[in-house]
Amino acid sequence: MKLLSNIKKMADTKPETLAFVSQDQTINYGELWKRAEQTASFILNTELKPLSPILIYGHMEPEMLVAFLGSVRAGHPYIPVDTSIPLERIAKIIESSKTKLVINVSKDTLLVEDTSVQVVNVSEIKNHSFLPVTMDTWVREDETFYIIYTSGSTGNPKGVQISADNLQSFVDWMVEDFPISGGLRFLNQAPFSFDLSVMDLYPALASGGTIWAITKEMIAKPKILFEELKKSNTQVWTSTPSFAQMCLMDPSYNQELLPELSVFLFCGEILPVSVCKQLKERFPKAKVFNTYGPTEATVAVTSVEVTEEILQEYQTLPVGKAKGDTQIVLLDENQKQILDDEKGEIIIVGPSVSKGYLGQKEQTEKAFFMYNGVQAYRTGDAGYMKQGQLFYKGRMDFQIKLHGYRMELEEIEYHIAKSKYVKSAVVVPVYQNDKIDYLSVLIIPAEHNFEKEYQLTGAIKKELAEELPAYMIPRKFSYHAELPITPNGKVDRKQIREKVLL
Numbered sequence: 001m002k003l004l005s006n007i008k009k010m011a012d013t014k015p016e017t018l019a020f021v022s023q024d025q026t027i028n029y030g031e032l033w034k035r036a037e038q039t040a041s042f043i044l045n046t047e048l049k050p051l052s053p054i055l056i057y058g059h060m061e062p063e064m065l066v067a068f069l070g071s072v073r074a075g076h077p078y079i080p081v082d083t084s085i086p087l088e089r090i091a092k093i094i095e096s097s098k099t100k101l102v103i104n105v106s107k108d109t110l111l112v113e114d115t116s117v118q119v120v121n122v123s124e125i126k127n128h129s130f131l132p133v134t135m136d137t138w139v140r141e142d143e144t145f146y147i148i149y150t151s152g153s154t155g156n157p158k159g160v161q162i163s164a165d166n167l168q169s170f171v172d173w174m175v176e177d178f179p180i181s182g183g184l185r186f187l188n189q190a191p192f193s194f195d196l197s198v199m200d201l202y203p204a205l206a207s208g209g210t211i212w213a214i215t216k217e218m219i220a221k222p223k224i225l226f227e228e229l230k231k232s233n234t235q236v237w238t239s240t241p242s243f244a245q246m247c248l249m250d251p252s253y254n255q256e257l258l259p260e261l262s263v264f265l266f267c268g269e270i271l272p273v274s275v276c277k278q279l280k281e282r283f284p285k286a287k288v289f290n291t292y293g294p295t296e297a298t299v300a301v302t303s304v305e306v307t308e309e310i311l312q313e314y315q316t317l318p319v320g321k322a323k324g325d326t327q328i329v330l331l332d333e334n335q336k337q338i339l340d341d342e343k344g345e346i347i348i349v350g351p352s353v354s355k356g357y358l359g360q361k362e363q364t365e366k367a368f369f370m371y372n373g374v375q376a377y378r379t380g381d382a383g384y385m386k387q388g389q390l391f392y393k394g395r396m397d398f399q400i401k402l403h404g405y406r407m408e409l410e411e412i413e414y415h416i417a418k419s420k421y422v423k424s425a426v427v428v429p430v431y432q433n434d435k436i437d438y439l440s441v442l443i444i445p446a447e448h449n450f451e452k453e454y455q456l457t458g459a460i461k462k463e464l465a466e467e468l469p470a471y472m473i474p475r476k477f478s479y480h481a482e483l484p485i486t487p488n489g490k491v492d493r494k495q496i497r498e499k500v501l502l
């Protein structure tokens with residue numbers, strides 16, 4: 001695989017170049033490649049079946065990259081799982097992926113109940129002697145390179161399988177079509193369990209660059225974040241628009257703080273015109289790119305550089321044009337292609353479209369299909385084309401983005417409704433200036449002995465924290481004797497939304 005060969009070439013020719021930096025931890029290309037080889041050799045010595053996935057648990061440690069590359073060099077896909085994911089959810093991921101090996105990179109002990117799963121601490125691998133690993137065992141072509149779990153509407157997360165070919169198509173596009181090659185320093189904001197992190201991770205490694213990763217501790221303490229940012233000398237900024245918007249609240253977030261910053265790459269949610277304008281004022285030397293795509297099509301498939309002309313011409317920014325090897329098709333409700341400027345469902349057709357969800361045939365068949373002989377994905381996003389540019393017009397279902405995180409309202413409802421204190425629940429997003437500010441849940445409670453509502457809320461939240469990451473737990477809870485129903489018997493979300501706004 002070209003990507004892995006490029007990393008090897010860096011390790012051979014410029015081993016001292018830093019590949020990854022996070023707070024006080026660093027790793028250079030030479031060390032990264034050598035330790036990945038040691039990990040691959042260790043994996044090849046286990047009884048793992050070919051192509052069996054390996055779950056890698058940790059946060060922003062350099063060993064995360066070591067374990068990713070070790071897995072794929074031993075011919076196994078990896079599943080990145082951030083330490084913010086609760087244990088119950090990890091258990092579900094292990095069960096649905098049939099993982100038999102977990103590499104724990106974090107300092108926490110990771111308790112896995114399933115005794116058929118081997119949990120190895122990264123330090124154990126470090127002490128192992130190892131044999132050279134050749135490229136014959138590398139993950140290749142249609143074999144899965146990584147699996148990222150996203151929120152699923154049925155209550156369980158679903159694993160998107162990204163192959164070596166999918167990833168290569170994405171990386172080639174990034175390195176060739178964006179001004180990011182030549183050994184630059186890339187900021188990484190997203191935890192590795194979100195595919196936005198792939199936007200900087202592999203383009204940086206493929207082009208001999210350095211990844212500079214933000215940790216959750218830094219995000220919790222903006223003072224430290226800004227001190228570290230100053231030291232980072234970031235040249236390519238990759239984040240959700242929400243994160244940049246948060247940084248903009250601090251007046252010191254400008255070209256003086258990051259004098260070499262030349263490119264902003266955004267993906268994952270709407271990039272507001274106001275954010276873009278402020279960025280261009282504060283960072284006059286930087287270009288801003290809006291990109292669009294779902295995890296299922298490997299990070300992003302369309303892009304546009306937001307120039308002054310575009311800012312003047314449009315009130316809502318376009319998400320741009322498809323990458324060269326990919327086609328965007330808009331379909332109406334009868335599955336007929338829309339050829340004029342009308343709105344339709346965005347279908348992505350091309351080589352970076354995933355083969356589907358791991359072990360979930362029904363969901364895969366619903367979302368993926370062949371279009372003129374090429375793999376295609378129904379995004380569930382509405383969009384339209386205008387002057388050759390794609391515009392995003394919201395979701396066609398209950399998937400949302402909150403502070404850059406993707407989630408299905410139905411998954412949250414499923415977990416709340418499971419609580420013994422709840423008869424039924426509906427989660428609604430509460431908007432501020434066209435953007436979701438927080439989630440509110442309306443509950444018909446079951447019988448309980450709590451005197452006060454806040455105690456009941458506390459008890460439900462405690463249960464939820466065992467199943468869902470903190471960002472999926474609604475901020476506001478309210479209790480009702482009944483909830484409005486539509487004439488055909490479904491909960492009336494429109495009326496409920498109005499009720500929440502009162």
Ligand code: AMP
Pocket residue numbers: 150195196266267268269270271290291292293294295296299319379381392395401405406
């Ligand atoms: P994820 O799989 O987390 O990358 O989320 C994919 C979804 O995020 C897409 O299906 C869209 O709904 C939304 N999305 C991604 N990029 C953009 C963008 N540039 N503008 C608006 N929405 C976006």
